[in-house]
Amino acid sequence: MILDRKKAPDFKTIDKIDIQHAVSHSLDNGIKVYTIDSGSQELTKLEFIFNAGMYYQSQPLLASAANNLLESGTKNYSANELSDNIDFFGSFFECSVDQDFASLALFSLNKYLDKSLHYVEDIIKNPTFPKDEFDIYMSNKKQKHLVNSEKVSVLARRRFFELLFGEKHPYGVTVKNDDFEKLKLESVIEFYRTFYHSANCAIIASGKLPKDLIETLNRFFGSSTWGNEQPIPVPQVNIDTTKLQKHFIEKADAIQSAIKVGRLMFNKTNPDYYKFQVLNTILGGYFGSRLMANIREDKGYTYGIGSGLASFVNGGSFFISTEVGVDVTNETLTEIYKEIKLVREELVDDEELETVRNYVLGQFLRSVDGPYALADKFKAIWEFGLDYDYFEKYFDAVKTITPQEIKALANIYLQENDLIELVVGKK
Numbered sequence: 208m209i210l211d212r213k214k215a216p217d218f219k220t221i222d223k224i225d226i227q228h229a230v231s232h233s234l235d236n237g238i239k240v241y242t243i244d245s246g247s248q249e250l251t252k253l254e255f256i257f258n259a260g261m262y263y264q265s266q267p268l269l270a271s272a273a274n275n276l277l278e279s280g281t282k283n284y285s286a287n288e289l290s291d292n293i294d295f296f297g298s299f300f301e302c303s304v305d306q307d308f309a310s311l312a313l314f315s316l317n318k319y320l321d322k323s324l325h326y327v328e329d330i331i332k333n334p335t336f337p338k339d340e341f342d343i344y345m346s347n348k349k350q351k352h353l354v355n356s357e358k359v360s361v362l363a364r365r366r367f368f369e370l371l372f373g374e375k376h377p378y379g380v381t382v383k384n385d386d387f388e389k390l391k392l393e394s395v396i397e398f399y400r401t402f403y404h405s406a407n408c409a410i411i412a413s414g415k416l417p418k419d420l421i422e423t424l425n426r427f428f429g430s431s432t433w434g435n436e437q438p439i440p441v442p443q444v445n446i447d448t449t450k451l452q453k454h455f456i457e458k459a460d461a462i463q464s465a466i467k468v469g470r471l472m473f474n475k476t477n478p479d480y481y482k483f484q485v486l487n488t489i490l491g492g493y494f495g496s497r498l499m500a501n502i503r504e505d506k507g508y509t510y511g512i513g514s515g516l517a518s519f520v521n522g523g524s525f526f527i528s529t530e531v532g533v534d535v536t537n538e539t540l541t542e543i544y545k546e547i548k549l550v551r552e553e554l555v556d557d558e559e560l561e562t563v564r565n566y567v568l569g570q571f572l573r574s575v576d577g578p579y580a581l582a583d584k585f586k587a588i589w590e591f592g593l594d595y596d597y598f599e600k601y602f603d604a605v606k607t608i609t610p611q612e613i614k615a616l617a618n619i620y621l622q623e624n625d626l627i628e629l630v631v632g633k634k
Contacts, residue, residue, distance in 0.1 A: 224568075224602060226575055228595055229411070229585040232421050234429025236405050240421060241585060243413040245578040249317040251414040252579055253324075253424075254586070255331060258439050259309035259402035262377040262521060266394070267386040272344065273398040274304040277311065279340035282333040286340060289326055298323040300330070306378055307520040308590060309402070317417050328427045332434065334399065341392045349387040356384075359458055360530055363465035363631040370454060370627050371471050371524050373447025378519060404434025411589075413582035446471065446522060449627060456631040464536040464632030468543055469526035470625050474518040476591055479616065481604035483516065483525075486613050488563050490514050490550055491527055493570075495562070497546045498527065506542060508535045520591060525620070533633035540628065547626075550617040554610040567605050571598075 229241040264270040278300065279286045293300050296319035303310045311331065315323040355361040365381040372379030405428070412420060448471050473480060484492070491498035491514030498512045512529035531539045575584055588597045 224572060224575070224598070226584065226595065226598055227581055229582070229589075234421070234425050236429050236432050238405055238408050238410060238424075238429055240410045240412060240424060241589070242416055242420065243411075243578050243581045243585065244416045245413070245581060246415045249415055251315055251317055251320055251412060251416055251420070252582065253313045253315070253327075254411045254582070255311040255327075256409045256411065256586070257309045257402055257407050258307070259398070259407070260305050260307040261380075262307050262442065262519075263402060263440070264377065264398065266390065267380055267382045268345075268348070268390045269394060269398050270309060271304050272341075272348075272390060272395045273402075274302045274309045274311075276336050276341060276344055276395060277302060277334045277399070277403075278330050279344070280335045280337045281329040282335060283329050284326065286337075289330065293323060293326050296322050300327065317415070320417060320420075321423060324423065324427045331403065331428075336392060336396050336399070338392060341395065345387050345390065349384075352382060352387070353384070359461055359463060359465035359631045362456060362458070363467050363528075363629055366454070366456065366631065367467040367469070367526065367627075367629050368524075370449040370629060371446075371469070372522065373445070376444050376446055377442060378522060379447075400435045401437065402439065404436045405432045406434075406436040407439055409589075411582050411586055413578040415578070452624070452627060454627070454629045455634060456629075458632050461533055461632035463530045464533050464630050464634065465528075465530050466536070466539060466543070467526055467528055467629040468540075468626055469514075469524055470620075470627055472516060472523045472525040472620070474520070474523035474591065475587075475597070476593065478600075479620075480516070480518070481601045482608045482612060483616055483620065484601075485560075485563060485567060485605055485608050486550065486616050487514050487516055487525070488567055489555060489559065489613065490546060493563075493566055495566070497549070498529075498543065501546060502529065502531075502539060502542050506535075506538070508532065508539050508542075518591075536630060536632065536634045540630075544623060547617075547621050547623065551614065551621060553614070555613050556610070560608075560610060560613070564605055564608075568602070571602070571605075 227243060227245055229243050232240040232242065234240060259270060259274070261270045278289055281289065284292070296315070298313060298315040298319060300313050313323060313327050369379045369381055374380065410424065417423065488496065490496060491512060498514065502508050502512050503510065508531045509529050514527040517524045517526065527543055529539065575581055588594065
């Protein structure tokens, strides 16, 4: 058969997506392990997850410092020894922390998993938090903070969450220059002891998993309880959204202005989340969105503009974000509100909706390609206490949403009086 390159391939819609489900196990000490056995390479990713994100910290920098300093030295190995020994076996180890969770991830060849886990076990159970490593970490962190504080985009991101959640809410707290001196090593150690223990740990394993994986994990992490097991203290805080709608931070030397427009919003546990994702995509959620077509392609005010939903365990937000030349700041705001008004007042035509529908479903299909992607998809629902029917509902919402529903959602959630506007730069 000769391929006719002048003829485009047949267009096909996505009618159903089958997702491999994670399988639940329990170690002897009760730690939950979720496995996704897939892929063709003899590689395993293990992610150790703790409820130890920024939501739980009593002061800025605490959660990230505790997480990042875990690998700065243990009872048995220095930081360099840990790094060199893990590298020797071709493994990779990384720490990360977000608003709600702290994570430690190991990527390892299956044949060296035992040897790599020997060091990971020491990192998780026996960190020593050396004072010199703490001082170096804080110094580097402060220097990076000072550099970033000159960027309008960074200033806008920090301030926007303050406006949405309140300056005392864990999601709204931002780092100030003097916070680096306020954080003490003793507080970091106490945070570790409070949150990093077997009763507050879950493991997600993905890849072409060894047959004896659960036995291996039991040997390192499940044979007994470890750490200072105690109930996790959950902050009791109220959201304190600003009452003022428009905010401006002048930066005299700015060449560009950073713009944020948005509002406090639900997270992915809300039934409207599925269909609002379609509305968001139309407005600013992909390269062909209305905001991009207007403000980048037509007006040439920016290289990029987008909108999105941030979903946290205890809240969420909707935002539109861009950077533009200071001479077109006001014009850009006018066009943003114009596009928001259009989705409130006019029905989306069938062709645009079908394009967005297929884009969203195509992106979803790409996002479940491979074992690590499947693990990330599972983690995204597990963190919120959701099940795999979340994806079925999401798929169904995207397939069936109507122009009338999109308009109705826009009128509920995108009224101009409900939106908070922040500009950092010049107007």
